[in-house]
Amino acid sequence: MKFESWYLSRFEKKDDMEKSKARVFFYYSFFMYGALAMLIFFYTIMPLDSVLTKKGYLGAIVIIVLVTASLIVLRSGNLQAAVWTYAIPTVIATIALRFINAPSAPETAFSTYIYYFPYLIVYVAVFGKRWQAIVTSFLFFITNWILWFMLKDIGGDIGMTVHTGVLNSTLGIVTTGIISTALVSIIEKYAQKMKVELDESMQKLERIKNTMEIAHEGLDVGASLVDESSAMQSETNKIESQIEEIRLQMNSLQDETEQTVLLNGKIVKSTDSIEKTANDYQKMTEQASAAVEEMTASIESISAISAKNGESVERLATSIETGVETAKISAETIASLTEGSKALQEVVAVIRAISSQTNLLAMNAAIEAAHAGEAGQGFAVVAAEIRRLAEETSVNSKTISDGLKAFFESIFEAENANKQIGEAFQVIGTEISQTRLAFDEIQGGMKELSIGTGDINSAVSNVVLSSRNMSVSVQEITEMISHNTSVIEALRDKSSQTLSHLDVINASFQDIILRSQNVRDLGFASDTVIRNLDESIRAI
Secondary structure, three states: OHHHHHHOHHHOOOOHHHHHHHHHHHHHHHHHHHHHHHHHHHHHHOOOOHHHHHHHHHHHHHHHHHHHHHHHHHHOOOHHHHHHHHHHHHHHHHHHHHHHHOOOOHHHOOOOOOOHHHHHHHHHHHHOOHHHHHHHHHHHHHHHHHHHHHHOOOOHHHHHHHHHHHHHHHHHHHHHHHHHHHHHHHHHHHHHHHHHHHHHHHHHHHHHHHHHHHHHHHHHHHHHHHHHHHHHHHHHHHHHHHHHHHHHHHHHHHHHHHHHHHHHHHHHHHHHHHHHHHHHHHHHHHHHHHHHHHHHHHHHHOOOHHHHHHHHHHHHHHHHHHHHHHHHHHHHHHHOOOOOOOHHHHHHHHHHHHHHHHHHHHHHHHHHHHHHHHHHHHHHHHHHHHHHHHHHHHHHHHHHHHHHHHHHHHHOOOHHHHHHHHHHHHHHHHHHHHHHHHHHHOOOOHHHHHHHHHHHHHHHHHHHHHHHHHHHHHHHHHHHHHHHHHHHHHHHHHHHHHHHHHHHHHHHHHHHHHHHHHHHHHHHHHHHHHHHHHHHHHHO
16 A cells, blocks of 8 residues: 555645546556466467467567556656557557458457457546547447458358458447446546535535634633633632722721811810910909009109119029010910920910919019008009919919810820920029029119019010910911811711722622623533534534
8 A cells, every 4th residue: 555655646636536547547557467467377378379379478568568668657647648658559559460460360350359449448438538438439440340341352151250240349349439438427427426525525524624623712712711700700809808808997997087076076175275264364464464564653663772682683584584585485386386286385384484483573572562661552462462363373374284284195195295394494493593582682672673573564464475376376276176177077978988989899899700600600501512512513
């Protein structure tokens, strides 16, 4: 089979009919080798005339040469050339031998070589073209009647043999030509029909192949669909967990905003109390200022007596100015309460220091009034009133301090700041002590007392201004807290809306998860259907 494939390899690109004829011709040639070998064998063993035997050997050798030549030509891939390489010499030789032998042996004209004609007609019909078989049959038909025309005048038994031979051989030639041509036509038509059916079958097979490829692609798509739906479900599960985590955070934020709103409400109440206390303190300091003015008028009448202790009063004035500067710093700190609310405690401390200083001044004034006798009784009343106001101021400042302390503990953790303020006012206390010593030295110095009362009046005015600034700052704090409360309320509303949106998103993702599950189920079903389709197509 390998030798055959190699030998006929040049016919691979030819049509199926051509390849089939080439294959039959290939095996027919080897059959001829066997038949000619058998012919030589029988010529050898049969009791024939030596001349006839030699002619038989020669004919067999010539045919072997022609068969070999046709096989060589067949290897080139040209079937028609191979067929006629054998057929043309054989036809010519057969016709020539009949004409050569007819005059000397007329009895062989329609007997010995006539049998090659049907064989050659069939040979040409099978391996050649249909018209070639018709031409060959017609050639043999003409040759037959030419020989008869040459031998028709022979009489006797040989003449009868010639007449009957031409009729029988002509009938055989014509019948063989017609049958072989008809058979070839039938075979060609059948082959053409088979080719058409084969082409249709190939087209069907191609469509089936395409269907199988589509089915395989469907399998891949189904598998991809299942994988993608699984991946999508995994991702949606992750998103769902993230949404749940955001929900928890938003709930926590909402709780914190609720607590912040409550705390802001408490702060507003505290600032209202501080504002009320500051207003009361402002009124008291205004009363104290009026009393100081009256005391100053009384002191002016005895200012000549107090002139000798001016140096001590100057030191007292310096200390008081330091207190005033501290009060100014406290006022500025109160004005920037939004940046640092610790300054409120310093203001309270300043107020308490001024109250203490006022109390000290009232005590000194009382002492001086006692020294002045009846002339100082009016001044003593003013000093007592100032002392009473200082004590009330001290009590009120303590109330304010307690309120501020509670306020600072709620928001700013003012414990450390109050400690620093205490340390700062220790220095002021030292200065106040020095001032007390100075006022011990000016027991009879009403001039210095007049200066001191002027400073007290200035300090009280500063306290009044500080109280007003503190009220403004408290109002600003209240407004800021109100604004913060509005912002927090808006934040709470938005967090509620966000939670509602998260619920909607979560419901949507639940729907997506359900749909992805349906897609995966459909993918499995599609995979099953396509696999069944693939198996059915493979079965076809």
